[in-house]
Each structure stands twice: as structure tokens, then as C-alpha cells.
Amino acid sequence: xxxxxxxxxxxxxxxxxxxxxxxxxxxxxxxxxxxxxxxxxxxxxxxxxxxxxxxxxxxxxxxxxxxxxxxxxxxxxxxxxxxxxxxxxxxxxxxxxxxxxxxxxxxxxxxxxxxxxxxxxxxxxxxxxxxxxxxxxxxxxxxxxxxxxxxxxxxxxxxxxxxxxxxxxxxxxxxxxxxxxxxxxxxxxxxxxxxxxxxxxxxxxxxxxxxxxxxxxxxxxxxxxxxxxx
Amino acid sequence: xxxxxxxxxxxxxxxxxxxxxxxxxxxxxxxxxxxxxxxxxxxxxxxxxxxxxxxxxxxxxxxxxxxxxxxxxxxxxxxxxxxxxxxxxxxxxxxxxxxxxxxxxxxxxxxxxxxxxxxxxxxxxxxxxxxxxxxxxxxxxxxxxxxxxxxxxxxxxxxxxxxxxxxxxxxxxxxxxxxxxxxxxxxxxxxxxxxxxxxxxxxxxxxxxxxxxxxxxxxxxxxxxxxxxxxxxxxxxxxxxxxxxxxxxxxxxxxxxxxxxxxxxxxxxxxxxxxxxxxxxxxxxxxxxxxxxxxxxxxxxxxxxxxxxxxxxxxxxxxxxxxxxxxxxxxxxxxxxxxxxxxxxxxxxxxxxxxxxxxxxxxxxxxxxxxxxxxxxxxxxxxxxxxxxxxxxxxxxxxxxxxxxxxxxxxxxxx
Ligand SMILES: Nc1ncnc2c1ncn2[C@@H]1O[C@H](COP(=O)(O)OP(=O)(O)OP(=O)(O)O)[C@@H](O)[C@H]1O
Ligand SMILES: [Mg+2]
Numbered sequence: 001x002x003x004x005x006x007x008x009x010x011x012x013x014x015x016x017x018x019x020x021x022x023x024x025x026x027x028x029x030x031x032x033x034x035x036x037x038x039x040x041x042x043x044x045x046x047x048x049x050x051x052x053x054x055x056x057x058x059x060x061x062x063x064x065x066x067x068x069x070x071x072x073x074x075x076x077x078x079x080x081x082x083x084x085x086x087x088x089x090x091x092x093x094x095x096x097x098x099x100x101x102x103x104x105x106x107x108x109x110x111x112x113x114x115x116x117x118x119x120x121x122x123x124x125x126x127x128x129x130x131x132x133x134x135x136x137x138x139x140x141x142x143x144x145x146x147x148x149x150x151x152x153x154x155x156x157x158x159x160x161x162x163x164x165x166x167x168x169x170x171x172x173x174x175x176x177x178x179x180x181x182x183x184x185x186x187x188x189x190x191x192x193x194x195x196x197x198x199x200x201x202x203x204x205x206x207x208x209x210x211x212x213x214x215x216x217x218x219x220x221x222x223x224x225x226x227x228x229x230x
Numbered sequence: 231x232x233x234x235x236x237x238x239x240x241x242x243x244x245x246x247x248x249x250x251x252x253x254x255x256x257x258x259x260x261x262x263x264x265x266x267x268x269x270x271x272x273x274x275x276x277x278x279x280x281x282x283x284x285x286x287x288x289x290x291x292x293x294x295x296x297x298x299x300x301x302x303x304x305x306x307x308x309x310x311x312x313x314x315x316x317x318x319x320x321x322x323x324x325x326x327x328x329x330x331x332x333x334x335x336x337x338x339x340x341x342x343x344x345x346x347x348x349x350x351x352x353x354x355x356x357x358x359x360x361x362x363x364x365x366x367x368x369x370x371x372x373x374x375x376x377x378x379x380x381x382x383x384x385x386x387x388x389x390x391x392x393x394x395x396x397x398x399x400x401x402x403x404x405x406x407x408x409x410x411x412x413x414x415x416x417x418x419x420x421x422x423x424x425x426x427x428x429x430x431x432x433x434x435x436x437x438x439x440x441x442x443x444x445x446x447x448x449x450x451x452x453x454x455x456x457x458x459x460x461x462x463x464x465x466x467x468x469x470x471x472x473x474x475x476x477x478x479x480x481x482x483x484x485x486x487x488x489x490x491x492x493x494x495x496x497x498x499x500x501x502x503x504x505x506x507x508x509x510x511x512x513x514x515x516x517x518x519x520x521x522x523x524x525x526x527x528x529x530x531x532x533x534x535x536x537x538x539x540x541x542x543x544x545x546x547x548x549x550x551x552x553x554x555x556x557x558x559x560x561x562x563x564x565x566x567x568x569x570x571x572x573x574x575x576x577x578x579x580x581x582x583x584x585x586x587x588x589x590x591x592x593x594x595x596x597x598x599x600x601x602x603x604x605x606x607x608x609x610x611x612x613x614x615x616x617x618x619x620x621x622x623x624x625x626x627x628x629x630x631x632x633x634x635x636x637x638x639x640x641x642x643x644x645x
Contacts, residue, residue, distance in 0.1 A: 054639040057541070059541055059637075059638045059639040059642075060637060060638075060639035060640070079546065080545050080546065080547075083540070083543050083544065083545045083546070084543065084545075086541065086542065086543045087542070087543025088543075092541055092542065094538070094541075094642060097534050097535070097538065097642070098538065099538075100240075100535060100538065100539065101247060101535065102240060102243035102244050102246075102247055103240075103243075111542065112542055112543060114236060115542070115543050115544060115548075159542075
């Protein structure tokens with residue numbers, strides 16, 4: 001694996017049994033991600049985007065295949081080592097229900113930093129900085145249910161970035177947003193990618209997201225069928 | 231655990247997220263723990279009360295007999311001379327050695343007859359004036375008068391006994407008993423008073439006569455069978471006994487604590503202990519039943535959130551601890567509420583008493599008063615708190631285990 005490759009997956013397979021038949025959610029997926037990439041993973045519903053993100057994010061284990069992230073064979077890690085790897089290296093933006101309900105926006109952003117053992121004043125200062133970055137200045141004390149869907153999504157982005165992870169995984173980050181907010185969220189992420197050099201892998205079939213992509217990976221029936229660089 | 235405060239706070243906030251569910255659980259827990267706190271205080275009050283009644287009705291805290299009397303109960307095992315014992319007690323009393331009062335008695339079983347009716351009796355020769363400082367017998371007078379000094383032939387009978395003999399105040403009663411040399415001696419007495427204590431052994435059996443008369447009648451000279459001692463409190467009994475053992479060592483005497491005088495006392499202690507364990511067990515069950523359900527429901531609602539937290543890098547141990555803390559917080563709040571409620575009720579009845587006179591006859595043989603004063607003890611509360619917390623941990627284990635086992639990818643798919 002060369003220096004500029006952040007992630008390399010080979011022959012990834014994941015099968016689900018549902019209703020008596022086997023579904024190959026991932027079928028021999030070979031996949032590479034370079035450092036600093038801004039890649040959008042698209043494809044029809046059920047094509048395996050979320051499944052691939054889950055494997056890459058160490059949220060689930062493939063039934064077959066190999067996976068290296070930052071040079072490390074992550075499939076060999078124990079459960080608690082995986083948790084720690086996620087904590088230290090990966091930022092997540094999920095499609096929905098991204099936030100811990102009982103924590104305020106800034107506490108949600110600071111949560112990962114808190115798990116990393118950062119001091120309170122320091123982590124809250126960082127949280128406030130990222131609230132500002134995502135345009136939620138002054139809303140830090142609101143609980144998730146006091147924020148709009150778009151605002152919640154931006155808090156999730158702020159959380160994913162505040163810990164300066166090597167890799168940010170986002171699953172349908174714009175799905176709950178109107179096109180205006182979707183566009184502003186995408187340009188925000190793109191901007192952070194440009195400025196901070198963080199690597200993004202975004203699953204989305206939203207044209208708005210695809211328009212912002214540096215690279216588009218298409219999936220169909222658990223396979224990668226094409227890779228395009230617009 | 232490093233992050234204990236985060237998870238305590240998260241637990242508390244999660245509980246506050248569903249005020250209705252949490253409130254109902256806390257109230258349920260509170261009522262359960264209040265009831266059990268009260269029951270435990272009742273038990274302690276009862277026991278304390280029974281001990282006191284037992285000791286003050288006639289037993290005393292400590293008794294001294296001639297060696298072997300407790301076993302044989304034969305009058306021939308009497309103490310010919312109590313001078314040494316009296317001296318020891320006198321000096322201990324003057325040194326604030328825990329002695330409140332003592333008196334001498336002769337105990338012998340015999341037969342009473344009056345106008346054709348017979349009944350077995352426990353004849354007790356007492357020192358009428360000293361006895362008042364030792365036992366409560368004189369306070370149980372129902373009719374007539376206590377034994378008067380100089381009235382040699384007076385007898386005070388238990389009221390049930392008098393009934394059986396069909397005698398009343400002023401009537402003649404013949405008492406018969408064996409003297410130490412084996413002769414059956416009988417003597418005529420006149421009923422001066424009737425006592426009612428509520429204790430069967432007293433009301434059905436006791437015939438009190440002056441000690442001097444008993445000594446003369448049974449040819450005991452200055453001899454007695456019992457020296458009955460009332461100490462300042464239960465707490466000093468052990469030290470009084472060991473002090474007496476030291477002072478009277480080598481003498482052919484037995485020195486008995488109140489627990490050793492009647493096997494019943496031992497049974498109470500056992501009963502009380504079993505009762506305590508049952509209460510604690512019920513505490514655990516109440517907590518389990520109340521909390522397990524609530525926690526499982528709450529887990530169910532939060533599967534996705536657990537998945538999220540796990541995805542972000544929260545470890546299994548941290549998730550496990552978080553759920554256990556949450557149950558602990560829940561039970562702690564319920565427990566405090568329960569203690570306040572149960573404590574208030576216990577203190578109220580501790581002050582004014584709980585009247586159980588409807589059931590008093592059923593219990594009277596156990597030296598229970600018809601009015602119970604619950605006693606709230608620190609130990610009683612601490613035990614319940616520990617049991618409640620144990621129940622909380624138990625109730626938390628399963629949901630915590632479930633929460634920590636979640637596969638984050640799977641959990642976040644849950645709707
Ligand atoms: N836990 C599961 N149990 C059974 N089948 C599953 C499970 N997760 C995914 N699948 C199946 O695997 C396939 C891929 O699902 P996946 O969620 O990865 O699709 P997707 O591309 O993310 O779709 P969408 O755009 O709707 O989010 C689907 O056929 C889906 O039904
Ligand atoms: Mg998906």
C-alpha cells in the first residue's frame with residue numbers, strides 16, 4: 001500500500017439471511033481511498049452503500065475479505081481495539097438520529113473529545129469553534145429536539161470533524177434536508193476537506209452530493225460497477 | 231472508572247427524559263421501600279419491646295442461682311446464704327457498675343386449692359418492697375393491694391389462676407409445695423390482690439407470697455433460689471455478668487443472662503434474624519420487579535442511541551457501566567423517597583405507638599405489648615439501602631449486558 005492510500009479493501013463480502021434466502025449486501029468489493037479524497041458512494045436503494053460504510057467504519061465485520069486503514073489490518077483488532085480505533089481515527093455522520101438526546105449540541109460535539117480524555121474547558125472551546133464553523137453559533141446549549149433536522153445534521157458534521165479524524169464517513173447526510181440546506185452542508189464539508197485535508201467517504205444518491213464529489217463510486221447489487229472522476 | 235461522572239450524568243438525564251415513567255417507578259420503589267422500612271422498624275421496635283417486657287415482667291436482666299438450679303428447678307438446689315452475692319452487688323452498685331436494683335426470690339412449683347378447686351401454681355416468694363425496683367409485677371395489680379410488709383399470709387394471684395380456683399379478694403387459698411427435705415408442706419393464705427400482666431405464665435400460674443413466709447414455710451432459713459438483678463440497660467448486661475463472674479469466681483453459683491433464662495428468648499432472636507433476611511429479600515425482589523421492567527423498556531427505546539454511542543467509540547464496559555449507574559441512580563432516588571416516607575411513618579408511630587390491642591391476646595404469650603413503638607435504627611436503614619442497591623445492580627446487569635452487546639451497525643438500523 002503506497003503512502004497516499006488511506007484505505008484499501010479487497011474482496012469484501014457481506015451476506016444477510018432474510019426470509020430464507022441469502023442476500024449478498026457486499027459481493028467481492030475491491031475499494032481504495034486516497035488520503036484527502038472526497039468520494040461519494042452512490043447507487044440505488046439496497047445496493048450496499050450503508051453496508052460498505054459499516055465495514056469501513058468498523059461498525060460491522062465482513063464475512064470475507066481484507067481491510068486496511070492507515071496501514072493497519074483492522075479486521076484483526078479486538079472489539080475494544082475497534083472501539084478505540086473508531087474513537088481515534090474515524091468521524092461519523094449518520095443518516096438520522098445522530099445525536100445523543102440528553103446532551104446539548106456542544107456536549108454532543110465534545111462527547112468524542114471527552115471519551116478521548118480531553119479536559120472540559122479545552123473540549124468545550126473546540127466544540128464552540130466547530131459550532132461556529134457549521135454556522136450554529138449561539139445554539140450550543142440547545143438539545144437535539146430543539147434543533148431543526150438540518151441543524152442537527154450540521155451538529156453531527158461538527159462532531160465528526162472536531163476530533164480531527166483521519167477519515168470521515170457520512171451516510172446520506174443530506175437525505176433529511178431540503179436542497180438549499182443540502183447544498184450548504186455539502187459545500188461546508190467540501191470546504192473542510194480543502195482546508196484541513198480530511199478524507200471523506202459519503203454515501204448518497206442525492207444529486208446535490210454527487211455534484212460536490214471529487215470522485216463518484218457507483219454500486220449495484222453489492223458490487224462497485226463504476227468509478228468516475230467528474 | 232474514569233468516566234463515572236459522565237455516565238452518572240447521562241443516566242440522570244435519561245431518567246429525566248421520561249418523567250412519567252421514571253416518576254412512576256420512583257414512586258413504586260419509594261412505596262415499597264417505605265413499607266419495608268416501616269416493617270423493619272416495627273420488627274425492631276417489637277423485639278426491643280418484647281425484650282424489655284420479658285425482662286421487666288419478672289425475669290430481670292441477670293439472675294444468680296445456686297449451681298445447677300436452672301437445670302433441675304429443684305428447690306433443694308437453693309442458695310443457703312446470699313451475703314457474698316449481696317456484697318458483690320452492693321459494691322458494684324456503689325461503683326456505678328450498671329446495677330439498678332436486685333432482689334431475692336424463692337421459686338417453687340406447687341398446688342393451690344380452694345373450696346374444692348385445684349390448680350398448679352408457681353409459688354414465688356418475693357421481697358415486696360425490693361421487688362418493686364426490679365420487676366413490673368406490682369404495676370399489674372388489677373384488684374386489691376400489693377403484698378404489705380408484715381402481712382405474713384397475704385398472697386397475690388394471677389387473675390386467670392384466681393378464676394380457676396374461683397377465689398376473690400379475701401378468700402382463703404391453700405398452697406402446697408415440697409420443701410428441700412422432701413416433705414410436702416401446706417399453708418393457708420388469704421388473697422390480697424389479683425394481677426393481670428397479659429403474659430400467660432404470670433396470669434395463669436403465679437402466686438406471690440412474702441419471701442420471709444416462704445423461707446419459714448419451706449424450712450429454708452435465710453436461703454433463696456434466685457437473686458434477680460435489673461441492670462441499667464441491655465447494653466451493660468455482658469459487662470455486669472463478667473464483672474460478677476470475676477467477683478464470685480469459685481463459688482458454686484450460676485450467673486445467667488436474660489437470654490439464657492428462657493429458651494424463648496433465643497427463638498425470638500432467631501425469628502427476628504429470619505424476619506430481617508426476609509425483609510431484605512423482599513427489598514431486592516421489589517427493586518428487581520420495579521426496575522428491571524423500567525430499564526428494559528428504556529433500553530428498548532434507546533437501542534439506536536446505544537448503537538450511536540458505541541459507534542462513536544464508547545466501549546462495552548462504558549455502556550455497561552452507564553446502564554448500571556442509571557439503575558443505581560433510579561433506585562437511590564426511590565430509596566431516599568422510601569426512607570423519608572417510611573421513616574416519617576415509623577417516627578410518628580414510634581412517638582404515638584401503633585395500637586394492636588385487637589390482636590393482643592394472640593401475642594401475649596410472647597411478651598408483646600398491645601401497643602408497638604416502631605424503632606428506626608441506623609443499622610436497619612443501612613441494611614435496606616444495601617439490599618436496594620444490590621437489587622439495583624442485579625436489575626441493571628441484564629439490560630446493561632444487552633446494551634453492551636449491541637452490534638452498532640445493527641442497532642442503528644432499528645426503528
Ligand atoms: N441487517 C440486515 N439484515 C438483513 N438484510 C440486510 C441487513 N442490512 C442490509 N441488508 C440488506 O443488504 C442490502 C444492502 O443494504 P444497504 O443498507 O447497504 O443498502 P443501501 O445502499 O445503504 O440502501 P439505501 O440507499 O436504501 O440506504 C439490502 O438488500 C438490504 O436489504
Ligand atoms: Mg443506506
